[in-house]
Amino acid sequence: xxxxxxxxxxxxxxVIFLDPAHGGPDPGAHLPNNLLEKDLTLAFxxxxxxxxxxxxxxxxxxxxxxxxxxFTTDQRAEIANHGHSNACLVLHATSSGNGVHVITSSLTPPxxxxxxxxxxxxxxxxxxxxxxxxxxxxxxxxxxxxxKIPVILSRxxxxxxxxxxxxxxxxxxxxxxxxxxxxxxxxDATYQQNIAKxxxxxxxxxxxxxxxxxxxx
Amino acid sequence: xxxxxxxxxxxxxxxxxxxxxxxLLHGCEQAHKRxxxxxxxxxxAAPTSSSTEDVTLxxxxxxxxxxxxxTESFALPQEPSARARALIEHLLSTYSLPASAHPLQGGAAxxxxxxxxxxxxxxxxxxxxxxxINLRGSFLDNHPSGIQVETLTVQSIIGTxxxxxxxxxxxxxxxxxxxxxTLAGHADxxxxxxxxxxxxxxxxxxxx
Numbered sequence: 001x002x003x004x005x006x007x008x009x010x011x012x013x014x015v016i017f018l019d020p021a022h023g024g025p026d027p028g029a030h031l032p033n034n035l036l037e038k039d040l041t042l043a044f045x046x047x048x049x050x051x052x053x054x055x056x057x058x059x060x061x062x063x064x065x066x067x068x069x070x071f072t073t074d075q076r077a078e079i080a081n082h083g084h085s086n087a088c089l090v091l092h093a094t095s096s097g098n099g100v101h102v103i104t105s106s107l108t109p110p111x112x113x114x115x116x117x118x119x120x121x122x123x124x125x126x127x128x129x130x131x132x133x134x135x136x137x138x139x140x141x142x143x144x145x146x147x148k149i150p151v152i153l154s155r156x157x158x159x160x161x162x163x164x165x166x167x168x169x170x171x172x173x174x175x176x177x178x179x180x181x182x183x184x185x186x187x188d189a190t191y192q193q194n195i196a197k198x199x200x201x202x203x204x205x206x207x208x209x210x211x212x213x214x215x216x217x
Numbered sequence: 218x219x220x221x222x223x224x225x226x227x228x229x230x231x232x233x234x235x236x237x238x239x240x241l242l243h244g245c246e247q248a249h250k251r252x253x254x255x256x257x258x259x260x261x262a263a264p265t266s267s268s269t270e271d272v273t274l275x276x277x278x279x280x281x282x283x284x285x286x287x288t289e290s291f292a293l294p295q296e297p298s299a300r301a302r303a304l305i306e307h308l309l310s311t312y313s314l315p316a317s318a319h320p321l322q323g324g325a326a327x328x329x330x331x332x333x334x335x336x337x338x339x340x341x342x343x344x345x346x347x348x349x350i351n352l353r354g355s356f357l358d359n360h361p362s363g364i365q366v367e368t369l370t371v372q373s374i375i376g377t378x379x380x381x382x383x384x385x386x387x388x389x390x391x392x393x394x395x396x397x398x399t400l401a402g403h404a405d406x407x408x409x410x411x412x413x414x415x416x417x418x419x420x421x422x423x424x425x
Binding site (some may be wrong): 022026028029032037047092094095096097098101103123138139140141142151152153156157158159162170172174190204 | 277280281285325359362363364366368398399400402403404405408410417419420421422423424
């Protein structure tokens with residue numbers, strides 16, 4: 001008797017919101033080699049998008065080029081919230097610190113006694129997703145650690161992070177200083193690619209945890 | 218044949234020349250070291266007749282994103298608003314020292330600090346004062362840009378103010394007298410921050 005192999009169920013659609021921060025008249029930080037943060041976040045988003053697309057994720061992005069007029073942080077949050085994203089990544093870069101900073105909103109989760117139908121203010125929209133955001137940040141942190149990239153998990157009050165309703169983290173790339181004192185700048189393509197791979201691996205692992213047991217069968 | 222006294226004179230002069238050359242080289246090295254050392258822009262403390270007191274500064278470290286309380290002793294004015302302003306100025310000037318773990322440029326950073334009765338305390342929060350810190354635009358212009366570095370500055374100010382003024386329950390920021398969106402492109406300055414102990418030591422990701 002021939003056994004028919006069970007048909008492999010397609011993975012549920014997982015939407016990732018990517019926000020390369022700054023853009024247009026807002027250059028962000030001035031990085032070494034006359035590079036602007038807005039250009040680096042865009043280049044990094046392109047790398048990450050390619051890796052995530054090959055892993056079967058659907059992407060929603062706030063920009064694929066440097067627009068003349070960029071979206072405000074509120075408009076970026078609206079795009080993410082209307083797109084019903086499963087995870088939101090806000091991408092930044094800096095020339096201070098070491099490794100990658102994975103930042104979660106400093107808002108506190110709403111009080112359970114308030115009930116499920118309490119109106120959530122726009123400035124605290126992220127509060128209901130804080131536990132999932134912390135879990136996502138931890139998953140990305142672990143993946144970066146496995147890739148031997150220093151990582152710091154922290155909390156901050158930041159727009160549009162505070163206005164997002166999806167599990168959300170801000171990822172800030174900073175230079176990598178090895179224990180020997182060798183410094184890799186944020187502009188290094190290999191360094192960026194390693195970070196992008198680690199984030200893609202973390203999201204793949206995170207997606208497998210988020211899928212209900214029934215959906216995988 | 219050279220007379221003995223001339224030989225003694227000759228070798229004495231040679232020894233003198235060598236000593237002077239060594240002294241000159243040593244002086245050059247000292248001067249080079251002095252010039253190569255980063256300048257300490259801290260102004261010399263003005264002479265004061267008031268007594269010093271112990272104050273806790275919440276000091277940030279960029280390398281590990283930590284904020285650690287440290288006690289220092291210096292003189293502060295007694296009037297609360299002037300005291301708060303002097304305290305924050307002292308904190309921020311600490312960051313302009315060459316060995317700072319959270320380097321910021323020196324110079325005046327705070328125009329005023331206003332201590333007001335909080336008209337809208339958060340629901341469930343204890344009544345207290347609202348501190349409004351009016352920063353100078355020049356301080357923002359020279360502040361490094363980045364989420365972590367800006368957040369550390371804000372949290373360092375909040376922790377230091379909270380330790381010195383326990384009656385302050387909330388903190389807001391202005392820049393040149395106006396509301397301003399961010400410190401240097403990232404940390405939110407439109408937010409009203411609760412005044413809390415901001416000691417922080419980020420924990421590494423856990424694998425459970």
